[in-house]
Amino acid sequence: MQLASFDFQQNHFDLFGLAQSFRIDVAQLEQQYHALQTLVHPDKSAHLPDAEQRLAMQRATLVNEAYQTLRNPLCRARYLLSLHGVDIQEENNTLMPPDFLLAQMEWREAVSEARQARDAAALDGLEARLQRETRELESRLAVKIDTEKNYAAAAELARKLRFMEKLAEEIHAAYDAID
């Protein structure tokens, strides 16, 4: 790609030359990301006039933003669904299945208990379990988006994924707190 043809409007998948799907080749994404940053990073234009440097910063900012979006499964799902005109409504749609909400409450209690007890081993166990369940949710999401193209169902799975991410953040904070 030539710098002059850098298109700020193209979507993130096009930017990295990836097919528009939930399942992606992470290694390829990474490789493309490095190749793009090698081209646009501000370090490459530090000797050029201010206007060029500003443009470089904007390009590199966009490439970083696009990379983070595609690398994180929840962000990727959110972005992909938005390209299909579907908003996952994570802020205003809190209507989740009761069994899911019950499971969430149990999770929260377990994390908070481990935190109170300063029990790192318990946190390790919770983290491993959360990772398994998150992976499982992600593969269901891939089926809904890539195979069935059922974006409404995918949006609900994405909202569930958001809950899982919040739990992961809580476990992370608990580790920091007991350290």
Add this chain to the structure above:
Amino acid sequence: MALLQISEPGLSTLPHQHRLAVGIDLGTTNSLVATVRNGISVVLNNESGGTILPSVVRYLADGSVVVGEAAQAMQNEDAANTIVSVKRFMGRGLKDVGEINRLPYRFVGAPSSSVTPGGLPGGMVQIRTVAGVKSPVEVSAEILRVLRNSAETALGGELVGAVITVPAYFDDAQRQATKDAARLAGLNVLRLLNEPTAAAIAYGLDNAAEGVYAVYDLGGGTFDISILRLSRGVFEVLSTNGDSALGGDDFDQRIHCWLLEKNHLSALSPRDTRLLLTHARAAKEQLTDHSETHITAMLSTGEVIDNVLTRSEFHAMSQNLVQRTLQPLRRALRDAKLNVEDIKGVVLVGGATRMPQVKHAVKEFFGQMPLTNLDPDKVVALGAAIQANLLAGNRSDDDWLLLDVIPLSLGIETMGGLVEKIIPRNSTIPTARAQEFTTFKDGQTAMSIHVVQGERELVSDCRSLAKFELRGIPAMVAGAARIRVTFQVDADGLLNVSAREMSKGIEAAITVKPSYGLSDAEITHMLQDSSQHAQDDMQARALREQQTEAEQLLEAVQHALEQDGDLLDQAGRARIETQMAALRNTLQLADHLAIKRAIAALNDATVSFAQARMDKSVAGVLAGRKISELETK
């Protein structure tokens, strides 16, 4: 002289234009400047012939300033006016400087001109010296100025810019203060580079390293840990953590306190405080290679200190300092989603990593011997020089890319004194985030955004960076205006904020009130203050420039004479040689104007020679070719 520089196709008379750029390690204890020469990064000598400049600045009553070893030599005698470890005060307020009573300075709060945001503690701390009140930015600028001068002398020309290293865990205020200091010293800052990252560049390029590496950097006053992945010329920082108020100085303080206790001392004079600190540091260094050390000193009261400190006593009293570095290690690993086993190598940086108890703790934590094939004092400057060479636009054979991160989360104050995170820590920079705000009163035309940095949930537990006042919002009913505020973090890790009203598309004016930084007006004022310095500097710089130009001209003319001297008659040759001799004579004088005149005279004398050379070189090209080629071309 342009005409004389004509050369054979493909050959150049003068070496390719190399842009002079340096890397500067502005350390708490020592500072260094390095550059890339013939493809190799080297630390430059300063005027006293050494490579390491102690980061010590002494102010004298007549307004003159002494930097380095000469200042260090007077640190006990003139402790109050001799600033040591100024880096600890960069971008810091009075209440941040914990050991105020144990330091021999007269601290003062911020100047009245930097009104702080409502309810926030005062601005950057200042020190009252015999030459007036000095901000840490000004003190640091004195160090940078000396480094710039020695670099320009060593390299024989003006610098196009410098890469200045900062601790990875420095927040926005500390970074901005460093950049301001460079500006004050007349340096063009190509980049602020994180110290562990600089070390990784120097180590990685030198060893063609691949894999995940940890850089453990314990300097004089700061501690950083960075986890990097090195793959095919890409240096990607995965996470960073640290403590910007923990370093070798704290180990000195422990010994200092131990001495006070042992000798039942209290409330020492500035001189005696510095004296004991100096002895404490020497003792610490002794204990790296010896199992015990003798500390003897005489205080100004006549009291004699005479103690023996053993290595195990020292280890015991400093154990919790070493332990304090382990928590950031665990956090950095967690943020990078890695385990200890994933780390391929550990690079030690900073003089304080010479202490055996530190080395031992790092070895125990990572379960492997740290790499020690680098000089922990120099590796940061060497890496910074490599980066500077690249940023200056000098082509190098190995193309590489650096992806660094912001060390601490950026957030804004919301209702109830809570923080809403805008940009999370360890985000790869440059990065930006836009947030929309609205008005909550009818006809509201201004609003204020308080930006903080840190990981805690309460504003009061985070570091206040600045208050941004937005003005010129069009008057509308409450909630109708939509103000989009963009938080941009650039490649230096510095925050910029811009705002725009979306419904009417009006750019809102922003005034920034930095909590701990200096305003543009203050910087301008300081620049004026230092104009006397600047005048001296300019004279020196003009002289160096003219000397360099003269030397280059003499070399070029000499070269031309050797090559094409046959084009001149005897009188013509004599005229040129006379002017060459005259120019050589002026080089002995420290008068840049005289050199300039002699350069012009030599240029005049060579005009017709240059013309003849051009004619010959054109003829040469023609003569070498067959007529038929010329016709077809």
